[in-house]
Amino acid sequence: xxxxxxxxxxxxxxxxxxxxxxxxxxxxxxxxxxxxxxxxxxxxxxxxxxxxxxxxxxxxxxxxxxxxxxxxxxxxxxxxxxxxxxxxxxxxxxxxxxxxxxxxxxxxxxxxxxxxxxxxxxxxxxxxxxxxxxxxxxxxxxxxxxxxxxxxxxxxxxxxxxxxxxxxxxxxxxxxxxxxxxxxxxxxxxx
Numbered sequence: 001x002x003x004x005x006x007x008x009x010x011x012x013x014x015x016x017x018x019x020x021x022x023x024x025x026x027x028x029x030x031x032x033x034x035x036x037x038x039x040x041x042x043x044x045x046x047x048x049x050x051x052x053x054x055x056x057x058x059x060x061x062x063x064x065x066x067x068x069x070x071x072x073x074x075x076x077x078x079x080x081x082x083x084x085x086x087x088x089x090x091x092x093x094x095x096x097x098x099x100x101x102x103x104x105x106x107x108x109x110x111x112x113x114x115x116x117x118x119x120x121x122x123x124x125x126x127x128x129x130x131x132x133x134x135x136x137x138x139x140x141x142x143x144x145x146x147x148x149x150x151x152x153x154x155x156x157x158x159x160x161x162x163x164x165x166x167x168x169x170x171x172x173x174x175x176x177x178x179x180x181x182x183x184x185x186x187x188x189x190x191x
Contacts, residue, residue, distance in 0.1 A: 002117050003141035005061070006126040006133055007043050008158055011148055015155035016130060021069065022155075026148045029178035040144070043125060045074070045082045061086060062122040065106075065113060065136075068092035069156075070128030075099060086125065089116075091132055113139045134161025141187050143168055149179035 009026060010016050017023050036044065041054045042061040049055070064086045071090045074082035080100035081088065088102055091109035098105045106112040113136055116124050126133060126140065133140070137159065145158075168185035175181050 002063070002119065002121050003123045004065075004113055004117065004126055004136070004139050005123050005142040005144060006140050007040065007144040008128070008133070009146040009148060010158045011150045011152040011155070013151050013153070014158050015152040016128065016158045017156040018152060019155050021073065025150060025152075027150070027178040027180065029176050029180070032176035032178055032180050032182075035174060035176065035182070042083075042086060043127070045079070046084045047079060047082070049085065058085065058122055060123055061125040063087040063089070063116055064125045064127055065089045065091060065109060065116075065132075066127040067129035067132035068095050070132075071103075091135075110136050110139060130157040130160040134159045137161060137164060137166060140166075143183075143185040143187075145183045145185070147181045147183065 008016055009023065018025065037052060037054055040060060041049065041056050042058050044052070044054060064083045066089070068090055071082070074080070081102040084102055089104050089106050089112055090098070091106055091112070093107055095105055109132060113124065117139070123142070126136065166187065167189045169188045170183060171186050172184035173181060
């Protein structure tokens with residue numbers, strides 16, 4: 001049964017992006033990039049995979065669920081299918097029609113994720129957006145958190161929503177030359 005993995009970068013103070021969605025202030029070292037390409041090539045957009053010469057079969061994820069705000073920058077650049085190597089779902093209550101036949105728009109992310117989890121396949125990559133992550137918090141089975149050595153002060157939170165504690169166990173960690181730490185967690189409670 002597929003698991004939902006929230007793969008997210010965050011500042012030390014818990015922001016996934018700046019107030020305007022900025023992520024260009026995150027330091028990335030060669031060893032960190034090499035780790036991403038080796039361990040999680042599916043999280044790289046298709047055009048970035050091509051630029052880096054990444055042509056590996058999907059090993060961890062075969063599906064992505066992202067929020068409209070995460071999807072919008074790609075569309076603004078004319079890329080309507082940014083993860084064509086994955087099945088693509090965009091959760092939105094305001095966007096009703098997809099600009100690309102490879103991208104499915106859904107209004108109820110939780111119901112869609114539960115349906116995807118009941119199918120056979122690889123895990124599901126939850127991309128970006130604290131609001132989306134907060135709305136499907138109970139569906140998240142794994143977290144992969146890239147903690148960047150930066151304080152932002154404000155921005156897009158890693159999670160948004162009500163106070164509902166959930167427990168996770170640290171299963172893996174990697175530290176890179178840039179000071180980035182990648183932490184992997186598995187959920188230990190189900191309620």
